[in-house]
Each structure stands twice: as C-alpha cells, then as structure tokens.
Amino acid sequence: MLEKDILKEFQDVVGPEFIDDGDVMTNVYAYNWCTEFVNYMEGKEPIPFSPVPKAVILPSTTEEVQKIIKLCNKYKIKFKAQSTGLGPWNQPSTDNSIILDLRRMNKIVKIDEKNLYAVVESYVSGAQLQAEAMKYGLTVHMPGAGPMASPLASHTSMAGPGFTSPQTGHSARNVLGVEWVLPDGKIMRLGSLGQKNNPDWFIGDGPGPSLRGIMRGWVGAKSGIGVFTKVGIKLFPYPTDTKFVMTGHAPLYNFEKPDYIRAYVFDCKSWKGLEKIMLRVEEEEVGFIVSHISGLAVMAIFSYSIEGLMDKMALGVLKNPLLVVMGARTKREFDYKQMVMEDILTEYDLENIIDTKYVPEKVFYAECLRANLGYHGFIATGGFQSAKGQADAAALCLRAEKTNIPLKQKYIKKEAIANDFGEGAWMTSYEGGHFFHMESPTMFNQSDLKSVKGMANYMDESNKQDLIKHLGAPFFIEGDKLHDEWGPHMMNYHNWLRKIKAAFDPNGVADSGFYITAKKECENK
Amino acid sequence: MTTEHFPEQEYRRMIKMCLRCSVCKWIPQVQIKSQKYASCCPAMDIYDYHAYSGGGRIILALAYEMGRVKPSDDLLNIVYRCTECGNCAIACKYMNTLEPLEIIMKFREKLVKDGYGPMPQQKAYTEAMKKVNNPYNEPHEKRVDWLPSDIKVDPDAKLLYYVGCTSSYRRKEMAIAAARIMNAAGVPFNILKDDEFCCGSPVYRTGDVESFKVQLNKNLDVMESKGIETIIFSCAGCYDTFKVDYPLYREYNFEVLHTVEFFEQLIEEGKLKFTTEVPIMVTYHDPCHLGRTAERYEEWAGDELKLMPLVSINIPPKPKNIGAKGVYDAPRNILNKIPGLKLVEMERIMEYSYCCGAGAGVKSAFPDMAIRSSKNRIEEAEDSGANILVSACPFCSTNLQDGIKESGSKLKYYDISELILMALGLDPEKLIQATAGGA
Ligand SMILES: Cc1cc2nc3c(=O)[nH]c(=O)nc-3n(C[C@H](O)[C@H](O)[C@H](O)COP(=O)(O)OP(=O)(O)OC[C@H]3O[C@@H](n4cnc5c(N)ncnc54)[C@H](O)[C@@H]3O)c2cc1C
Ligand code: SF4
Ligand code: SF4
16 A cells, blocks of 8 residues: 555546555456466465555556656655566566556557558557558567557567567567656657657667667566557558458357468478478568477467367377468469478478368468467466577577477476477567577466476576576576576676666666666665 | 356366456457457446456455455455456457356355445345345336236236346336237237246346345246246346356256247248338347357266376366357347348447446446446447447346437437337337337
C-alpha cells in the first residue's frame, strides 16, 4: 500500500479509478507464469508470486507516464512497466515498487502503408495491428510468443525472434522512431522523431551513437531503462492474398486456404544436412517461415490437444526436421518458389511429408499467417520455458542444440522435465539466412515442485554450459547475478551497462530485476 | 451425471496453471478482424485491470486459496463484476486445458459457502426467488398475466412451454410471440401457470448452489409429475440451466429445446410457412446461454494414462467444451428463410460472440457495467450495417434495448420470434398491443 498522501498524488495524475493499492489487486499483479522457478533460482520459495507491488497504476498518456515517473523519483519508489504482461520479467524485484500497466495506452497512431511502417502504443496486440495492416496488404513482425503479445514491448524491450523471422526479421532490427520516457521523467525521441523540423517516425537513429542500442540492445532492458510510450515499427508485405475467410468453430476452424500457400516438412537426416539445407532454403528466400524444430515439436504444431499430439507419433520420428512455409501473391511467384523448393528437394533427396504422408488441418495455415504457432508449445504439460537463445551463425546454433541434448536428457531421466528425447529446439533464420536464432523450449509442470526445481537447475546448467563451451550468450542473462557472472567473460560489458544505467537512471527507480542495477541502486530496495 | 463434473482437486490443480498469457482477453487470435472488435471480455473492456480477466480471476482464486487475499468488498467487487459469459474460456481452451469459467463459478460458490458472496442486490433477488418464485419480487399469481385470452393452451399436451421469469414479467412480447407461433403451427402445448417457478439460474450463477438445488428439485418434481416429454424455452438462460446445469445435479428424461430449434423444425416440417416479405437488414446477437455455454457436459469415465513423466493423456479423450456445439445454425437458418430479410454478421459471433453484459447477476448488482457492455455490442451491431438487431433471449433483449436507449442508437431490437410472426403475416406489435392489454 502507498502512504495516503503519496497515493493522492498519483490519483491526481490518473484519476482515482486508475490506481489501486489494495491487497487484492496488488496480489494479482504479483503473479506470473514461471515466477516459481525464477524464485527458486534466486534462492526464494518456489511460488508463482513475486514481491507484491505497492500499487498498480494505469496511465493513458505519455504525459501521465512522465508525471508518474517523476513521482517515483520524488518518493524513491521503483516502477515496472508492462504491456500485456506475459512472463516473469514483468514482475517487480522489490515491494517498494509500483506497476505501470499500460493497457489504456492502446492506440494505433498511424499506419503509413506507403513507407511501410506503423506507430503504436503499448497495448496494441500483434493480432490487432496485423488485422489493421492486412487491410493494406501488409503484416507485422511478431515474436514466437504469439499474436497476443505487444509489438511495442517486443520491439523496444524484449527479445524479438518470431516464426516469420526469415521474412520479417527480428524486433531489434525493426525499430524506427521511439517516444521514450526516461527514468528521470524526461522525454527522449529517437531518430527522425527527434528532428526539430517535421519530426516523423521513419528512422530510429540519427547522427551519433545508436541510442536504439542503448535502449534495448539485443535482448531488451525489460523496463530497466524507462518507459516506451510509442514506437514506429516496420511493416512487411503480407505473404499471400489477405482474404481471410474462416467458418466452423474453434479450434479446428475451416480456413479458406489462400491459393498460393504451401507447407513443407522434411527430414534433413543429419545435422550437417540440416545446416546445409537450411542455409540453402534461406539463400533462395522462398519461405516466410523456415524453422528447424524437433520431431515432437512437429507433432505439436499440428495438434490442438495432447491426445491429438499422440496421434501424430509418426511425425515424431523425424530426426532433423525442417518446416518451410511459403506464400505468394501471384501464380508466377508461386510457381517459381515451388520450382525452387522442388530443386532443393531433388538435390538433397528429401521427401516432403505434407499432403503426402500428413495433411494438416486448414487452420494450421491460418496460424502460420497469423503467427500463432508458438502457443502449441503449451500443449503437453501446460508449461514451458526456453534455455539457450543464441543469435549467431547456423553452425553455432546447431552446436548449441547438439550439446544441449545430453544435458536435457539428464533432467529427463530425473523426471523433472518432459521427455522430448532432449531434442526440443526451435531454430529460425533472420533476413535470408544472414544469421540465426536457436532456443531450446523445455516442457515442465509449474504446479509440481520437483519439476520446477529441476527446470531451474537445468536452466542454470545450460547457461553455464554456454559459457564453458563458447556457445555465445543465451537470452536470459538478466539481473545483477547473471551479468556479474557473464561480464568478465565478455569484455566486461556489464561495467559499461552499469554506466549506462547510472547515467540514465540516477535515482535507480526503473526496476532492474531483469536488467542491471548501477549497484548503489540496490541500496534503495 | 454421476461424477462431479469439476471436482475440488481439479480446481486446486488448475488455479496453479494460468500462464498469464492474456489470450483470454481476446477472441480467438486467428479470428481477429479489426482492432476495434478484437476483445472478448466485457469486464476487461470496462475495468482494464488484469484482475477482471479470466486469467486474473484464476490468480485471485489461487491467492484466496493460499490465504494471500482475504474476503473483502474489494474482492467481491471484482469477482462479481463478470457476466460469466464464458468468452475467456473459449479463447483459453483454443489450445489450453484450463477451465476459466468453471473456476470463476466455483470461486463464487466458495465465497458463498464461506459466508461472503453474493452481492447484496443478488442476495435480495435470491430471497425474492425463494418467497415469490421469481427474482423480480413480482407476485407469483401474476406470472401468467401475459397470456392473452385468445391463445390456445392444451393442459394435456406433453409439450411444455416453460416461459421463465423474464418473459413472464418483463418481456411479455416474447412469451406472446412464442405462444402465437405455436398456435399458428397447430402445435398443442401446455404452460405450467401457477406451477412454474424460477429455473434458479440467477442464484446458481452467483454461487448459491444450495438454493439452486432446491429450485431445480422443485421444478423437476413438477415436470416429472406431469409426464412432460419435451420442454421448449424462449429464454436462453432457462434453456442453458435446464440443459446443461440441471443434469449435473439430477438426471431427467425429457427433451429440452430452445424455441429457435423447435421453430426451425416446424419450418422444416412445413408447419410454419412464411408468406410475407420482411424487407429488413438484421444482425443476429448470439446469446451466451444459447451459444458457447449451452454445451452439455459429457460424462467421461476413461482413464488417465501416464505416457511419460509429466505427460498424461486421457483414454478415450476427455470431451472438451469449446463452444462448437452451441445453437448457432437454427436462428440463422430461420432468419435466412424469412422472405426479403437480409442477415449481416457482426465481427464477433457464435462461440466468440460478445456478451450483452447482463448475465450472472451483473444487471442487478452493477447496472452501469451492464449498460456499458451493451453499448459496446450496440456499436458493433451498428457497424455491421444492419438497422435491426435480433436475438433470442429476454435477458439480452432487456439489456440490449437499454443499451440502444442509452446510446441514442437508431437500431431497433426484435426477438427472433417477433420476426417469425411478421413473416407469418402477423404484425407483432399490433398483435401484442391488442391482446396483452398493455403488457
Ligand atoms: C511461451 C512464450 C514464448 C515466447 N517466445 C518468444 C519468442 O519466440 N520470441 C521473443 O522475442 N519472445 C518470446 N517470448 C518472450 C516475450 O513474451 C515476448 O518477447 C513478448 O514480445 C513480450 O510482449 P508482451 O506484450 O507480453 O510484453 P510484456 O510481457 O508486457 O513485457 C516484456 C518486457 O518488457 C517490459 N515492457 C513492456 N512494455 C514496456 C514499455 N512500454 N516500456 C518499458 N518496458 C516495457 C516489461 O517490463 C517486460 O520486462 C516468449 C514468451 C513466452 C511466455
Ligand atoms: S486463463 Fe488461460 S488464456 Fe487466460 S491468462 Fe490464463 S492461461 Fe492464458
Ligand atoms: S466470463 Fe466473460 S466477463 Fe467473465 S472474465 Fe470471462 S470473458 Fe470476462
């Protein structure tokens, strides 16, 4: 709870109905999925609740955000911003905090269909923006988390790979102008938005060092460096005709498959083969989805229930599967892309099992187009989280995947995580195969203590393995403890990051549980 | 149903499993057609805080179970600001195996058992139901005041028209229209008159399961004593309660049909013939209780087979209610058969239809929430291009008409039975005025 006078000041900013410091509301915001194993990793009780924030506040404008942050500075209260709020990185690290739920900041400010970008606020979901972009024949990059996540959060603050990455890239690469409320309450406008004359959103950098790098780098500051209130993001041509007709009922909707869409799943039979073929498919730029997933994951993306998953055992035997989905706007384009794929299949002696051995439900194609495949990861146990997260060359990603298998098998034997033979992985390329992303989704049961502990230990070991075996940085290096562990191995980057943090957040009010503190900031806890 | 359909241990297991993914705030992701009509939860649309969503309510249930939150006005004010429309459950169950609506209902049941719920206005209508058999506190003897003298009722018929409290006292035009249609088709039917009591839905949905059981036994005793073979309902709420909820506590062996299902049959059989053009453009609102929540629970007595650590499957697969078996086609088939009538759809329809905003005690305890939700739906109906909004539930009718009034909309509202009367060549308004004596 906030002290009465302080509460009144916050109420004056947003109105009394948009701040709640009661026990009931604050407890709801203390919960998040996977918080139990984060707690365990931090030596706390493995419950799904973080420290309870003092209050939850729902601003509706940038000016309100600015005033809230100034009050946080005045009273030395930390703030944590959240968009749709999925995942433990939304949780406060201390009970001396308030949560800014940005739900009321939900405007699509503009869609510039000629210059291929949109400007959005925090609580526009990927599916919402895509639905509006589709009216112009366009689409948007969405993270694998799915279309319910916020493009603003993904682009400014957190990670960024998605199933359509071969076509739509990575969130970090798609950020244009940004409106950013700094931790001291000042407003920063990035790139062309900061111009004195005719400010606009079309580019995120200006002269001088890239502030986009400071703002998010590769993995994002997760609210540790201020609040982003609007962002310009790139739009891309929608892969097929945008006519989108669905009949029937959930989940097996009868989707009228566009004329020019086709899926391929084939077994590359060896790691070497997989690397070669994936690079080749990428080089040809024919697929808007090019993902290597495990045999079990192939079963999962075609399933809508655990029982349905088990029906598809025959797909699970694929050793090194590759999923390619291609779309086209014209017959000519489609014929060309199919021809290229036929050549690749012939050259490497591959067999496409789609429509020969397995016919997907029609809704599968809708899910490819609407970025909904990631959600299938919850099918088996209800919970999953990824280790790894490398962004590098295909060879390194595959090496990370291979070396992870025995480690995973160890925890499978302990019955802590679900049995995917240790192979569970998702690897995609960005931008025509110039670089790749690999993560190792792992299914566990968040309501089972043994599983939670096992998952936490596995994540920890996996991170350490990356360090020892020179596998690059995983994406969940966040918080002081891990940065302090990794910094010395990587040019002491953590010292530079701390300097940035100190310069941007002199009072240490932007909660840095999932970022980095300037060290002395810890004393405010 | 011999086994408890949602046992305590299932509840306790599931409240730990919410992913906090917010999928339950939206219609199924692949169905999103615009930014404006992407959301599915009336409570979230109005109150914004995560606690009001299906997932937020699950967290609250867990926090309550863990003793992290204590009963308080704050808690009740969130728990009861929900129409139990079940849209969150459809969205969640697209892929997940959680049961958000069951959890919401059971949480209310616990709060009542623990002596805290429901809200004062809901307690008042529960008392009224016990005293005068209807939640509106109207005299029981006036229950059949709606019945025009020229309507033929057959006391020996095995087909029963269960009118329900709202049509009996508040939306008499619906009761009259349904009765006239059956007369026009020459179908003998009975009504219970003094022996008809509230179905119990309003108390069930606020968590007072014990009062509900008394009510359902009272009703089933009457019906069974009369040897009823089929009951038809023009109220989606009563229909859902009889069809889905009664069998969870006591089996019965008569058939239940909503009027749209029954009238569709009569049209198919040629007993109802549309003779008159009704040249209007309408859009149809799927009532939650006729659509996604009107799926019967199927008893499952299979085995859970542990395939490997942490992964089990059900053999045979456990039936999952995901809205697919709601009554969606019948009303649309009827409308499409009315000569001259054009049906256009809203964006949120069928299993992901947006709620009118009135259900589960919201209209009485939180009238402002009911009206705001209704206005959202009215706007969507207007955006469909139709000038008439049609539905098949007296409770939706009241709230949507209130919304039309409040928002100053030019839309006109009809129950589907009134449009049938028009197509049969009977002007419903004139008929109702002439026969109901100022109903
Ligand atoms: C099952 C699952 C799969 C996932 N898969 C992927 C994936 O494939 N690729 C990927 O990139 N990510 C993935 N994620 C991670 C994450 O959910 C996504 O990055 C997503 O984009 C976050 O969007 P959101 O709306 O949920 O943001 P939130 O969860 O609300 O926020 C994410 C982070 O950003 C911060 N934040 C949010 N909004 C603001 C703001 N306006 N200003 C400052 N800070 C802010 C939050 O504090 C939080 O730390 C996955 C997560 C889950 C649970
Ligand atoms: S109830 Fe279901 S959809 Fe909603 S947050 Fe929880 S898991 Fe997600
Ligand atoms: S039942 Fe309806 S009103 Fe209640 S939380 Fe779910 S979607 Fe919202």
